[in-house]
Amino acid sequence: MIELVDARNFLRSIRETGYRSLAHSMAEFIDNSLQADATTVSITISAEQGGTILIADNGVGMSREGLRKALQFGGSTRFNDRHGTGRFGMGLPTSSVSLAKRVDVYTWKDKIVLHSFLDIDELEESALVSLPEPRRVARPPFIPKSTHGTAVILIRCDRSGKLNDAAGLAQTKFELRRIFRFPLQGILTLEVNGEHLKHFDPLFLSSAHMGVSAALYGPPLEYRIPVGNHSATVRVRFAELPISVWREMSNSEKQALGVSRGAGVSIVRNEREIAYGWYFFGSKRRENYDDWWRCELRFDPELDEQFGVNHTKQQISPTPEIDRLLTPDLENIARTLNFRVRQEFVRTAKPKTHQVPKVVSTGDRYLPSILTSKRSPVRNPNYLLQIDEETRSTAFFRVELAGSRIAVWLNPNHPITSAYLAAKSEDEGQVELFEYALLFAARVELGACNQKQLWWFRHFRTEWSDALAAFLGN
Numbered sequence: 001m002i003e004l005v006d007a008r009n010f011l012r013s014i015r016e017t018g019y020r021s022l023a024h025s026m027a028e029f030i031d032n033s034l035q036a037d038a039t040t041v042s043i044t045i046s047a048e049q050g051g052t053i054l055i056a057d058n059g060v061g062m063s064r065e066g067l068r069k070a071l072q073f074g075g076s077t078r079f080n081d082r083h084g085t086g087r088f089g090m091g092l093p094t095s096s097v098s099l100a101k102r103v104d105v106y107t108w109k110d111k112i113v114l115h116s117f118l119d120i121d122e123l124e125e126s127a128l129v130s131l132p133e134p135r136r137v138a139r140p141p142f143i144p145k146s147t148h149g150t151a152v153i154l155i156r157c158d159r160s161g162k163l164n165d166a167a168g169l170a171q172t173k174f175e176l177r178r179i180f181r182f183p184l185q186g187i188l189t190l191e192v193n194g195e196h197l198k199h200f201d202p203l204f205l206s207s208a209h210m211g212v213s214a215a216l217y218g219p220p221l222e223y224r225i226p227v228g229n230h231s232a233t234v235r236v237r238f239a240e241l242p243i244s245v246w247r248e249m250s251n252s253e254k255q256a257l258g259v260s261r262g263a264g265v266s267i268v269r270n271e272r273e274i275a276y277g278w279y280f281f282g283s284k285r286r287e288n289y290d291d292w293w294r295c296e297l298r299f300d301p302e303l304d305e306q307f308g309v310n311h312t313k314q315q316i317s318p319t320p321e322i323d324r325l326l327t328p329d330l331e332n333i334a335r336t337l338n339f340r341v342r343q344e345f346v347r348t349a350k351p352k353t354h355q356v357p358k359v360v361s362t363g364d365r366y367l368p369s370i371l372t373s374k375r376s377p378v379r380n381p382n383y384l385l386q387i388d389e390e391t392r393s394t395a396f397f398r399v400e401l402a403g404s405r406i407a408v409w410l411n412p413n414h415p416i417t418s419a420y421l422a423a424k425s426e427d428e429g430q431v432e433l434f435e436y437a438l439l440f441a442a443r444v445e446l447g448a449c450n451q452k453q454l455w456w457f458r459h460f461r462t463e464w465s466d467a468l469a470a471f472l473g474n
């Protein structure tokens with residue numbers, strides 16, 4: 001007889017499961033707590049004993065038989081169930097060993113506390129690869145005082161980086177606030193190292209900042225997909241962030257609020273986010289502008305197979321049929337929203353005039369001279385860059401000579417102007433070269449020596465602008 005699973009190698013391999021982040025592996029424990037009707041889950045992360053994570057809940061706890069299954073790979077009291085999040089019998093042991101070398105589970109009802117554990121080092125050394133029978137133990141001091149509940153303790157966490165790293169911990173909390181945003185608005189109290197986590201809505205519809213929140217874009221889309229002899233539903237909604245107010249925030253404020261690097265769709269199954277990323281937007285590339293609109297897709301768990309949900313619950317791989325059904329609409333809306341963001345950036349741009357440094361004027365004497373309308377040469381011109389609110393032209397800029405000032409007027413309706421303004425609001429230095437290129441194009445145009453040359457320069461400027469708009473417009 002050959003053993004179907006080589007247990008030691010299986011354990012070594014399953015340690016490499018590759019959860020995307022600490023939050024995604026922690027989420028498996030919170031899922032289990034929620035399914036055990038817990039209302040409080042408290043997580044304590046510390047650097048003790050080579051890294052320790054304690055997850056304790058006040059759920060219904062487990063029977064002896066339940067605890068026997070809990071640490072077993074494939075062991076579940078709800079195999080292939082579609083009512084909650086758990087269905088594979090993999091979450092608890094997989095996320096445990098992917099983080100730690102030892103996991104202890106305590107579960108209690110009234111005064112009876114049961115304990116079991118899985119210790120990778122012990123299993124490596126023992127002749128027989130099996131789990132210990134659950135044993136009744138005295139109540140350990142670190143488990144909460146609730147009448148029933150379960151605590152999972154991971155020690156020797158050798159796989160999760162530095163557990164006491166502040167930035168890492170902040171990121172973990174942020175992701176948990178988003179993944180569990182629905183229960184956090186209802187029954188769940190979630191604590192990490194003593195801090196109560198508030199829900200984070202990536203669509204920014206349910207919480208205001210600086211007095212404003214996001215607004216829904218259009219009516220929600222609804223798709224009915226046949227499953228057996230009935231149908232299941234996919235719902236998609238979009239939100240637009242309040243650009244005019246929030247663009248005033250500094251980069252670090254935008255990051256802290258969750259605006260920066262937030263572009264994408266949040267995929268939700270049974271009130272639990274199971275993926276966040278750039279799904280269903282076809283060939284549309286992801287840009288910084290896309291941080292300013294959001295999408296949420298919710299589907300019935302009966303569609304797990306169509307969305308390609310696997311036991312790690314951190315990504316999806318949709319079937320080609322689902323892709324064909326959703327992508328055309330979602331990509332289209334994504335492009336429209338991206339365009340609306342650009343427009344809003346232009347509309348709300350502060351028309352800032354921009355004086356170019358003196359250096360620019362001193363080199364001017366080496367260039368062909370510019371003549372005023374009275375044919376007298378302009379000495380040491382200075383340069384001014386500004387927005388032309390009144391323009392009707394398609395050219396992205398126009399040039400004007402006023403006294404000794406060369407004024408370059410940017411067309412706010414041209415996509416390169418919105419890109420320029422967005423980049424400028426992020427970092428002035430980043431756009432300096434572009435400004436010089438523009439000012440000297442203007443300088444050359446003003447240096448035209450006859451009407452024919454002037455006509456050519458203008459013609460070139462318009463054609464160049466149209467070609468750019470066609471390229472950047474989509």
Ligand SMILES: Nc1ncnc2c1ncn2[C@@H]1O[C@H](COP(=O)(O)OP(=O)(O)OP(=O)(O)O)[C@@H](O)[C@H]1O
Pocket residue numbers: 028029031032033036057059060061062066069070071075076077078079085086087088089090091092093150311
């Ligand atoms: N906090 C808890 N409270 C009560 N029972 C729990 C708890 N954690 C785990 N269990 C029990 O242990 C079993 C195994 O959990 P595990 O997360 O491995 O699988 P699952 O939740 O059934 O499926 P999935 O792999 O999809 O998460 C569960 O089916 C449940 O019966």
Ligand SMILES: [Mg+2]
Pocket residue numbers: 028031032085086087090091092
């Ligand atoms: Mg589970």
